[in-house]
Amino acid sequence: MLLSILLQATMATGVMKFGAALGASLAVIGAGLGIGKIGQSAMEGIARQPEAAGNISTNMIISAALIEGAALFAIAVCGFIL
């Protein structure tokens, strides 16, 4: 069912565009999972040690930014394909 819809979409728009869209969505899924995991751990860390909140949030932002950077690389590549 899903596969046939995907196949139809591929036929309609061309493999290149479909690949670009698929790549961008996969990148976003990956980044979402990654940043969610960072947020979860940071919240747990802050809950256990509220006095370290400042340090934890700085490092959280840095690691979230690094993941976001990797995801945006992927999206930029997909944009070039398009």
Added chain:
Amino acid sequence: MSKKIFTIAIILLFSLVSFADNRLESDSVAVATASEGKMNIPEFILEHIGDSYYWHIATYKGHEISIPLPVIVRSADGEWHLFSSSRFEHGHSSYKGFKISHSEKYRGKIVETSAQGEEIRPLDFSITKNVFALMINSSILVIILLLCARWYRNKGTTEANPKGFVAAIEMFIMSIVDGVIKPCVGKNYKRYTPYLLTAFFFIFINNLMGLVPIFPGGANITGNIAITFTLAMFTFVIVNIFGTREYWKEIFWPNVPWWLKVPVPLIPVIEVIGMFTKPFALMIRLFANILAGHSVIIGLVCIVFVTVELGTAMNAGMTVLSVIMTTFVNLLEVLVAYIQAYVFTILSAVFIGLSQAEPHHQKSH
């Protein structure tokens, strides 16, 4: 006291709503005339987030209200030309052999036609919309910060405490210095503080002005890859020029098992690639975030015009939805404006801090 704050918050909220309305108004007329039938949404969005030779404000009853900007070009025979972009009549006519291209390759750019009939790009130093907006925003920033600096010059830094606006700016600056620059750069942070603060406030004011939908704002400056490239280049140059001997040693001869360095220099190659991907990530991050924000806002505004064919009731409902969503996303983008400026500064500070590496003390006693 709390009542006062509440009133101010309400006034601010309403002024923002009226901003959103202004944007709607100016855009609606533009769309209505731009395409009598169906509107081409992707093209419309691209036109709004792109650069241009005149600053379009509104189209009123088919008459375009826009600010013409100076065009400075050097033609192929080495002659300089300076004229107003109003000579092009919004791309409908040519002037001195120059015209705004409609071809696939140089779409929307100034070209001249060579003897062979091909379109060639002259050297183009025009004050375009982005350049003009950059000048406006930079002057606003300089005025704000020099006013604060003058307060300190008059009163001295120890005698009195600043109040009001100056105090707010001081708090803002010190939060960046104490929260970002000091912990991330390390002990000789004072040397890099001017650059990092400049980068932060430059990005922040340009992000914010990009969110103001009426005239002096609304240009997509930090969502322009040339601007973010230049900013990232500054960080790249500072990191590599002021990098210590230890920083270069860690790139070309890191402390890893020897077979990772000789005969195939695996880790050094990865480190050298990392040297370039760090500023590249800075460039792409700021560019993509701001571009995406502008596109989403314009896309939400476009809902109004897309739903026209669905009937009046549907269109009215969707218009209300669109205004609410646009206001919401615009406020969200204020947050993004701060976060992106903050992230650029924090990552630049971390990269500079990494390049200030000190030699490790060997445990050899």
